[in-house]
Amino acid sequence: MNSTVPHTHGKVSAADVNAARLRRARLQEQIRRSKLERRLVTPEGAAIHLKLATASERAGAFMIDVAIQWAIVIATALGLSFAMMAMDSGSANVAWAVWLVFYFFVRNFYYIFFELGAKAATPGKRALGIRVTSRSGGRLTANSVLARNFIREIEVGLPFQFLMMGGDRVSGWMALLGLVWSGIFLLFPIFNKDKMRVGDLIAGTWVIRSPKTKLMGDISSSAATTTQDRFAFTPQQADAYGIHELHVLEDVLRQSTQDVKAQVALRIRAKIGWRAQPGETDIAFLEAYYAALRRRLEQRMIFGDRKTDKFDTR
Amino acid sequence: MSDLLKSYRFREEREADWRKLDLILTRAENSGVKALTDDEMTALPRLYRQAVSSLSVARSISLDQNVTAYLESLCTRAYFFVYGARTSIGERMMDFLRRDWPSCVASAVGPTLLAALFLFGGWALAFFLCMQDMEWFWTFHGQSFFDGRNPDATVEYLRSTIYTEEGEINDGQLTSFSSYLFNNNAQIALFAFALGFAFGIPTAWLLVYNGVMMGSLHAVFWQKGLGYEFTGWLMIHGTTELFAIVLAGAAGFVIGGAVAFPGQLTRLNSARRAGQKAATMAMGCVIMLIIAALLEGFGRQLINSDVIRYIVAFSILGLWFSYFYLPRKVETA
Numbered sequence: 001m002n003s004t005v006p007h008t009h010g011k012v013s014a015a016d017v018n019a020a021r022l023r024r025a026r027l028q029e030q031i032r033r034s035k036l037e038r039r040l041v042t043p044e045g046a047a048i049h050l051k052l053a054t055a056s057e058r059a060g061a062f063m064i065d066v067a068i069q070w071a072i073v074i075a076t077a078l079g080l081s082f083a084m085m086a087m088d089s090g091s092a093n094v095a096w097a098v099w100l101v102f103y104f105f106v107r108n109f110y111y112i113f114f115e116l117g118a119k120a121a122t123p124g125k126r127a128l129g130i131r132v133t134s135r136s137g138g139r140l141t142a143n144s145v146l147a148r149n150f151i152r153e154i155e156v157g158l159p160f161q162f163l164m165m166g167g168d169r170v171s172g173w174m175a176l177l178g179l180v181w182s183g184i185f186l187l188f189p190i191f192n193k194d195k196m197r198v199g200d201l202i203a204g205t206w207v208i209r210s211p212k213t214k215l216m217g218d219i220s221s222s223a224a225t226t227t228q229d230r231f232a233f234t235p236q237q238a239d240a241y242g243i244h245e246l247h248v249l250e251d252v253l254r255q256s257t258q259d260v261k262a263q264v265a266l267r268i269r270a271k272i273g274w275r276a277q278p279g280e281t282d283i284a285f286l287e288a289y290y291a292a293l294r295r296r297l298e299q300r301m302i303f304g305d306r307k308t309d310k311f312d313t314r
Numbered sequence: 315m316s317d318l319l320k321s322y323r324f325r326e327e328r329e330a331d332w333r334k335l336d337l338i339l340t341r342a343e344n345s346g347v348k349a350l351t352d353d354e355m356t357a358l359p360r361l362y363r364q365a366v367s368s369l370s371v372a373r374s375i376s377l378d379q380n381v382t383a384y385l386e387s388l389c390t391r392a393y394f395f396v397y398g399a400r401t402s403i404g405e406r407m408m409d410f411l412r413r414d415w416p417s418c419v420a421s422a423v424g425p426t427l428l429a430a431l432f433l434f435g436g437w438a439l440a441f442f443l444c445m446q447d448m449e450w451f452w453t454f455h456g457q458s459f460f461d462g463r464n465p466d467a468t469v470e471y472l473r474s475t476i477y478t479e480e481g482e483i484n485d486g487q488l489t490s491f492s493s494y495l496f497n498n499n500a501q502i503a504l505f506a507f508a509l510g511f512a513f514g515i516p517t518a519w520l521l522v523y524n525g526v527m528m529g530s531l532h533a534v535f536w537q538k539g540l541g542y543e544f545t546g547w548l549m550i551h552g553t554t555e556l557f558a559i560v561l562a563g564a565a566g567f568v569i570g571g572a573v574a575f576p577g578q579l580t581r582l583n584s585a586r587r588a589g590q591k592a593a594t595m596a597m598g599c600v601i602m603l604i605i606a607a608l609l610e611g612f613g614r615q616l617i618n619s620d621v622i623r624y625i626v627a628f629s630i631l632g633l634w635f636s637y638f639y640l641p642r643k644v645e646t647a
Contacts, residue, residue: 040393046366048389097493104497108504108600116403118343120394131394135586139398142406143414147593153501153508185511198511201582202569202589210394213387215332216380220319247379254380294377295319302320302375 023311026244035193038208040137051209053130055189058197058207064124069110073103111149116142121210129211135194135204144203151199158182219253220291230277231288237272238296242309246297249290253283261286321376328368332388335361339391362392410594418594419638422564425571429563432518433556436525437532444533454530469538477543477618492611499555500603503562507569507596514570521563546620549627551609557634558602565592565599602634 036052053061080095114122120140121131132148134140162178165171189195200206241249252264265282268274268289276285300307318326338354338361350358369385376382419426443450448465455464502520509516528548535544572588573581609630617623 042366042393043397044363044366046370046389048366048369048393049386050390100493100497104500108500116406118346118395118398120398133394137397141590142410143590143593146597147589150504150593150596151508151511151589153504154511157505157508202511202585203593204586204589208390210390211387212391213380213384215329215336215384218322218325218378218381220322220378243377246377250379291319294321298319298321298375298377301377 019311023309036195042137050133052195053128053207053209055195057128057130057209058189058195061122061124061128061130064127065110065122068123069106072110073106076102108149111152112145115140115145115149125207129209130207131210132205132207135200135206140205144205146203148197148199148203148205151197151202154182155185155188155198159186216254219250219287220294230280231285231292233272233274233289233292235296237274238292239307240272240310241293242307242312243297244309246290246293249286249293253286253290258282321372321378321381324371324375325378325381328364331361331364332368332385335365335392336388339388339395342395343391358392359396362389362396365389365392410597414594415598416638416642418591419561419598422568422591422595425564425567426560428567429517429521429560432521432563433525433560436522437529438525440526440529441533441536444530445537448533448537451530451534454526465534465537467534469540472535472538472540473543477547492607495610496603496607499559499606500600503559503599503603504596506559506562507565507592507599510566510569510592511573512570513574514567517563517566517570521559524559543620546623546627547614550614550617550623551606551627553627553631554602554609554634555606557631558599558606561595561602562599565595568592568595 033051036054038050038052040048040050042048077099080099084092084095111122114125115132119126119131120133125131132140132145134144159179159182162175162182165175165178185198188198188201194200194206196206249264252261256264262282265286269276269285272289274285297307334357338350338358341349341354365385366389369382369389372378372382372385440450440454444454451465502524506517506520509520532541532544532548535541568588569585569592572584576584579587609626613626614623617626
């Protein structure tokens with residue numbers, strides 16, 4: 001791949017330097033993201049790319065789950081105390097007993113209950129679009145789900161206990177030492193490339209992203225039907241950009257505001273030297289150019305030639 | 315229409331099938347496998363294979379980001395559904411009770427003996443130290459009093475704590491006390507399991523500590539001539555409860571051993587294999603502790619005869635042993 005920026009003889013403009021810097025940052029980001037990608041080869045021999053959930057996504061899901069757990073526990077406590085008031089006070093002990101057992105099960109079996117389901121994800125994980133799967137790609141067994149969640153006791157419970165210990169000088173130091181020791185378990189996911197908790201390691205699982213993507217209309221189809229031959233781009237014009245720019249253009253067409261689209265249209269016209277015809281809208285131009293660019297790039301790709309971006313000139 | 319892109323035509327031909335697969339998966343994820351009709355079930359494998367092949371074609375011919383991302387997520391979902399476990403919770407529970415749990419326990423006899431050694435070693439140590447010199451009791455317990463069950467208590471008081479007088483029974487208190495103990499013990503059991511990951515050392519400490527607590531208390535009663543009675547009081551649920559704690563400790567040692575001494579396997583593989591076995595044992599401990607709590611809350615308070623207490627204690631222990639260790643017919647699944 002050609003990574004140097006083409007420039008005119010002798011002088012390098014500030015814009016070129018900036019573009020090269022941005023490009024390097026983008027490529028680095030790509031490498032960082034590809035480090036979180038794992039290939040799963042299905043028994044049919046096809047490869048599926050799984051993306052591991054990041055540590056921050058995991059933490060976010062966990063916080064949502066903890067909030068839900070507390071909501072359940074507190075709501076039950078309130079409900080029971082109201083029920084007790086309605087009846088007589090003698091049932092206080094029974095209510096307390098019921099609540100205590102309930103608390104234990106919410107604390108330990110909330111995650112297990114949801115992860116054993118078809119979605120293999122707790123509500124918190126679902127909210128962030130992540131799920132648990134087996135590392136080997138096989139089925140997620142009940143034993144794995146049990147193992148990964150019982151281990152949570154040392155990852156969260158242990159640091160919390162040391163945190164609560166505190167006290168005078170000697171026990172304070174002990175608590176600090178314990179906190180550091182147990183902190184290793186808590187921060188374990190940050191320090192391994194697979195973002196595994198200790199529980200994941202023991203259970204043979206990991207957590208992947210499983211976003212539900214919607215299939216949207218193909219932009220090139222509307223371009224082809226509405227504006228057949230008003231836009232005839234030359235091969236040089238269709239070669240001005242690469243795959244990265246095509247994808248950015250796709251995002252712009254699908255998501256951006258009118259304002260952004262107008263600006264993008266302006267810059268593309270300037271770059272390829274296109275003179276706007278009378279009555280030509282920005283959208284129509286962008287869609288037509290998208291179709292032309294994609295056609296050109298896909299043709300080259302079929303011949304084994306991936307033009308990664310506009311700097312990739314071969 | 316020759317002007318259409320190749321990748322667009324490719325998509326147009328297959329889109330209906332992708333959407334059909336999407337619909338089936340959404341339904342299955344939301345309301346379970348049972349919501350699917352027979353037609354859908356038979357169509358599923360074909361649609362899945364088609365989607366997977368579409369994905370690999372799309373990767374090489376299409377530059378439509380949305381299409382490849384969609385297929386990637388569709389195939390991932392389909393893969394996990396097609397190759398995922400489809401047994402119901404009920405079936406999984408039956409498997410657990412009939413096969414998994416006893417076989418895991420039976421295959422961990424070594425760690426179980428080790429855990430028992432730590433628990434009862436601590437017990438015996440504390441017991442004999444306290445028998446020689448009761449000052450040890452205060453060393454072990456500090457200011458926690460076990461409800462006044464300490465060396466300064468009178469024989470009458472101690473006796474009253476192990477027998478329930480007629481008319482003294484208060485259902486509310488019984489249940490709340492036993493549920494508190496269940497909560498406490500079950501949390502300790504899970505803790506003992508989880509701590510196994512640190513090479514089992516904290517697990518051993520936890521077992522010895524609990525043994526010392528019980529052993530010193532045992533000595534208090536023994537010295538006042540209530541040894542036989544106290545043992546009966548303890549054993550009626552204790553055979554189940556202590557067995558559960560020993561097994562939880564054993565589960566911890568299974569993991570600790572696998573992490574420390576992986577043998578031929580990689581450390582990661584060894585941990586994984588042991589983790590599944592140990593988790594099954596830990597789950598079993600929770601069940602045993604529920605039973606122990608029931609025995610403790612009701613059985614102990616309602617049965618006040620020493621002989622019957624011993625009979626109940628040992629017959630339940632016998633049941634556990636035969637459930638775990640008696641050889642059973644191997645099912646060919």
